[in-house]
Amino acid sequence: MKPIKVGLLGLGVVGGGTWKVLTANAEEIARRAGRRIEVAAAAVRDLDKARHLVGEGVRLTRDGMDVVRDPEIDIVAELIGGDTVARDWVLEAIRQGKHVVTANKALLAKHGNEIFAEAHRRGVMVAFEAAVAGGIPIIKAMREGLTANRIQWLAGIINGTTNFILSEMRVRGLSFGEALADAQRLGYAEADPTFDIEGVDAAHKLTLLASLAFGIPVQFDKAYVEGISALAQEDIAHAERLGYRIKLLGITKRRPDGIELRVHPTLIPTERLLANVEGAMNAVVVCGDMVGATLYYGQGAGALPTASSVVADLVDVTRLQAADPEHRVPLLAFQPDALADTPILPMSEVESSYYLRLRVHDQPGVLADLARILADGGISIDSMFQEPHGEHDADIIFLSHRAREGAVDKAIAQVQSLPFVKSPVTRLRVEHLS
Amino acid sequence: MKPIKVGLLGLGVVGGGTWKVLTANAEEIARRAGRRIEVAAAAVRDLDKARHLVGEGVRLTRDGMDVVRDPEIDIVAELIGGDTVARDWVLEAIRQGKHVVTANKALLAKHGNEIFAEAHRRGVMVAFEAAVAGGIPIIKAMREGLTANRIQWLAGIINGTTNFILSEMRVRGLSFGEALADAQRLGYAEADPTFDIEGVDAAHKLTLLASLAFGIPVQFDKAYVEGISALAQEDIAHAERLGYRIKLLGITKRRPDGIELRVHPTLIPTERLLANVEGAMNAVVVCGDMVGATLYYGQGAGALPTASSVVADLVDVTRLQAADPEHRVPLLAFQPDALADTPILPMSEVESSYYLRLRVHDQPGVLADLARILADGGISIDSMFQEPHGEHDADIIFLSHRAREGAVDKAIAQVQSLPFVKSPVTRLRVEHLS
Numbered sequence: 010m011k012p013i014k015v016g017l018l019g020l021g022v023v024g025g026g027t028w029k030v031l032t033a034n035a036e037e038i039a040r041r042a043g044r045r046i047e048v049a050a051a052a053v054r055d056l057d058k059a060r061h062l063v064g065e066g067v068r069l070t071r072d073g074m075d076v077v078r079d080p081e082i083d084i085v086a087e088l089i090g091g092d093t094v095a096r097d098w099v100l101e102a103i104r105q106g107k108h109v110v111t112a113n114k115a116l117l118a119k120h121g122n123e124i125f126a127e128a129h130r131r132g133v134m135v136a137f138e139a140a141v142a143g144g145i146p147i148i149k150a151m152r153e154g155l156t157a158n159r160i161q162w163l164a165g166i167i168n169g170t171t172n173f174i175l176s177e178m179r180v181r182g183l184s185f186g187e188a189l190a191d192a193q194r195l196g197y198a199e200a201d202p203t204f205d206i207e208g209v210d211a212a213h214k215l216t217l218l219a220s221l222a223f224g225i226p227v228q229f230d231k232a233y234v235e236g237i238s239a240l241a242q243e244d245i246a247h248a249e250r251l252g253y254r255i256k257l258l259g260i261t262k263r264r265p266d267g268i269e270l271r272v273h274p275t276l277i278p279t280e281r282l283l284a285n286v287e288g289a290m291n292a293v294v295v296c297g298d299m300v301g302a303t304l305y306y307g308q309g310a311g312a313l314p315t316a317s318s319v320v321a322d323l324v325d326v327t328r329l330q331a332a333d334p335e336h337r338v339p340l341l342a343f344q345p346d347a348l349a350d351t352p353i354l355p356m357s358e359v360e361s362s363y364y365l366r367l368r369v370h371d372q373p374g375v376l377a378d379l380a381r382i383l384a385d386g387g388i389s390i391d392s393m394f395q396e397p398h399g400e401h402d403a404d405i406i407f408l409s410h411r412a413r414e415g416a417v418d419k420a421i422a423q424v425q426s427l428p429f430v431k432s433p434v435t436r437l438r439v440e441h442l443s
Numbered sequence: 444m445k446p447i448k449v450g451l452l453g454l455g456v457v458g459g460g461t462w463k464v465l466t467a468n469a470e471e472i473a474r475r476a477g478r479r480i481e482v483a484a485a486a487v488r489d490l491d492k493a494r495h496l497v498g499e500g501v502r503l504t505r506d507g508m509d510v511v512r513d514p515e516i517d518i519v520a521e522l523i524g525g526d527t528v529a530r531d532w533v534l535e536a537i538r539q540g541k542h543v544v545t546a547n548k549a550l551l552a553k554h555g556n557e558i559f560a561e562a563h564r565r566g567v568m569v570a571f572e573a574a575v576a577g578g579i580p581i582i583k584a585m586r587e588g589l590t591a592n593r594i595q596w597l598a599g600i601i602n603g604t605t606n607f608i609l610s611e612m613r614v615r616g617l618s619f620g621e622a623l624a625d626a627q628r629l630g631y632a633e634a635d636p637t638f639d640i641e642g643v644d645a646a647h648k649l650t651l652l653a654s655l656a657f658g659i660p661v662q663f664d665k666a667y668v669e670g671i672s673a674l675a676q677e678d679i680a681h682a683e684r685l686g687y688r689i690k691l692l693g694i695t696k697r698r699p700d701g702i703e704l705r706v707h708p709t710l711i712p713t714e715r716l717l718a719n720v721e722g723a724m725n726a727v728v729v730c731g732d733m734v735g736a737t738l739y740y741g742q743g744a745g746a747l748p749t750a751s752s753v754v755a756d757l758v759d760v761t762r763l764q765a766a767d768p769e770h771r772v773p774l775l776a777f778q779p780d781a782l783a784d785t786p787i788l789p790m791s792e793v794e795s796s797y798y799l800r801l802r803v804h805d806q807p808g809v810l811a812d813l814a815r816i817l818a819d820g821g822i823s824i825d826s827m828f829q830e831p832h833g834e835h836d837a838d839i840i841f842l843s844h845r846a847r848e849g850a851v852d853k854a855i856a857q858v859q860s861l862p863f864v865k866s867p868v869t870r871l872r873v874e875h876l877s
């Protein structure tokens with residue numbers, strides 16, 4: 010089966026990330042999509058820089074119209090941002106009968122109705138997973154995962170810059186200005202941060218989510234938008250005292266007489282998962298009438314997470330544009346002829362950290378003997394503490410660094426045979442999930 | 444366009460839930476799927492009880508073979524559980540060329556390879572979103588949302604019964620036996636809880652997730668399975684002291700020489716979102732090489748959340764089995780001719796709770812005046828506190844119950860004009876997300 014040919018509009022942060030993902034994971038992607046996905050052409054600002062990045066196999070041009078009108082191209086990925094040139098190129102791509110993948114929330118929030126109508130007329134797909142919440146597959150969840158539900162409301166942290174600033178203000182006690190300066194120094198905020206800190210970027214994304222939730226046209230101009238630049242440090246502290254954290258939320262809600270659509274700083278109870286989403290991370294809670302609340306969490310920005318969504322859309326279009334059963338979503342995610350026979354490892358080969366608890370007769374040298382056995386097994390200790398039990402005994406608790414389970418089992422057997430050990434050794438596994 | 448005809452195998456908890464979702468949300472589902480989805484036949488144990496539930500429009504039978512061989516049926520939804528009769532009916536449905544939707548993890552974990560191979564041969568879909576993590580669209584995320592990534596590992600709380608028991612043990616200091624008895628009394632655990640508490644149910648689900656993550660055959664027999672029945676209360680307390688919580692996790696991980704596949708109680712750092720998933724809720728963290736860690740959270744069991752996934756699969760099959768552009772996933776989730784013109788509400792009509800802060804000259808009667816204005820506006824106070832500022836002033840912080848924003852703005856304007864109020868009133872919105 011011949012490869013799907015993609016034309017990239019833009020090779021900047023997201024465009025470059027998309028190139029990298031398609032190149033680095035070409036095999037894995039073909040195993041899933043059923044055919045290879047290749048970049049055949051790209052429209053870029055700097056031809057020399059682009060040539061250096063992508064090598065000789067890609068046709069480069071300065072004019073996006075060259076790409077969208079190229080008969081060889083199956084799918085156009087619009088990754089330049091903005092809503093002027095991007096709009097022209099996207100509309101022309103659709104008129105040329107090409108499927109479009111875009112990461113451009115500003116474009117869709119403002120011109121989505123026009124673009125979607127044109128795509129519907131021409132029978133092509135417009136996919137925009139990357140436009141909302143970066144690498145989190147929230148569009149797919151809304152559009153396909155929750156189709157059984159009347160959506161009641163959704164609330165999301167959908168701008169990483171402002172969430173980073175709010176985390177810094179809370180944890181480090183900084184003022185808004187100090188936290189913003191930090192965010193700019195660390196690359197989380199742009200030199201002109203207005204779109205982020207005033208809530209405009211979040212409102213673009215919320216507008217799209219509201220359309221998906223309620224089946225209404227895109228209506229960015231009706232959204233209420235309030236940012237975080239006026240937020241005082243003392244309100245964050247007061248909120249904490251009351252059991253709340255302040256997050257910039259995009260909220261949309263079904264009401265009997267209409268739909269709420271609003272972005273503003275919001276106090277939420279500290280025990281909610283959403284209140285514990287820190288730093289530049291994103292998360293969206295969607296509440297459906299049948300499923301209840303579901304939450305989706307991950308990196309909301311950055312070259313590779315955003316490209317992860319762009320490429321997922323490319324795979325989707327590749328799978329969906331062919332009608333025969335071979336090209337449906339494969340039952341086990343990968344094409345049946347691409348399954349691997351990678352072995353499942355026995356538990357002795359598994360690596361984990363370990364929690365060990367044992368009761369000992371408390372006498373000199375106990376710890377030294379235990380530590381020696383662990384060290385001989387190549388198991389290093391992360392932390393330990395000891396609790397007296399009765400007059401002569403003590404419970405000892407170890408946390409180990411990562412080790413192979415076979416080595417840990419061997420060490421436990423040796424420990425178990427020591428004369429001063431008075432209980433079976435309790436062993437639990439520890440994972441740091443990072 | 445004529446309705447899609449579904450045949451239900453089973454009308455118990457999940458089957459009854461599926462009936463309810465398809466009936467209650469028939470309009471919303473048709474707006475999304477492009478055509479109506481109707482139950483035409485059902486195989487049930489008790490014909491009278493079933494007739495009472497579904498009325499006259501559905502053909503009822505005791506024999507699933509009647510349903511799977513019914514030429515009128517487009518999609519068979521297998522919701523009886525178990526792996527004997529269910530296997531026969533599912534295989535026959537596939538041989539009859541029918542698409543299959545199932546919630547049956549035990550069936551797929553044991554006979555998935557056979558079932559998927561047969562489905563591939565016959566060119567039909569087998570969809571199983573409801574088989575893992577109830578209402579959370581995790582299968583879709585794995586199979587379609589993260590296709591750009593080499594999955595590195597995933598870790599999930601995928602059994603609600605055990606998570607409920609572990610939460611009770613930690614929060615209320617109960618022993619395993621006490622917490623299990625509670626879970627049984629509250630309906631979170633079955634009379635014979637073995638499958639849940641010994642980790643078998645979680646291992647069924649993990650086995651399916653591992654196949655989706657790594658593109659390997661279903662290999663339940665290779666999974667390491669350890670439950671929570673031997674877990675001591677004191678280890679939960681020790682873990683807490685060390686900064687960890689104990690969760691029953693299903694973990695699968697790519698290693699250079701193979702794949703780890705294991706279910707066991709696991710200590711995880713308290714600050715991870717996954718450590719804060721309490722009660723019967725489910726959550727899965729998936730780490731891809733490009734997107735990093737993403738998390739999916741929601742109700743993992745129950746009639747309606749599980750049915751939410753069954754029906755999402757029915758919509759998927761409905762959308763995918765037709766090849767023309769009209770039946771692709773609609774760009775804005777709903778079919779273009781089904782968009783609604785529901786109005787976006789002005790902010791004055793929005794309902795929220797409110798946080799108010801103001802500085803006052805501290806004199807008798809201040810609080811009474813403020814409380815009177817709020818009460819006259821129909822705004823009731825949830826809590827308040829006051830902080831002295833200098834010798835004569837104080838900051839007053841209110842939290843209100845839910846109120847209409849227009850009323851709050853009016854009250855604030857009145858407060859602002861009081862002679863003892865010395866600052867602009869800071870107003871933030873509060874959402875409880877429940």
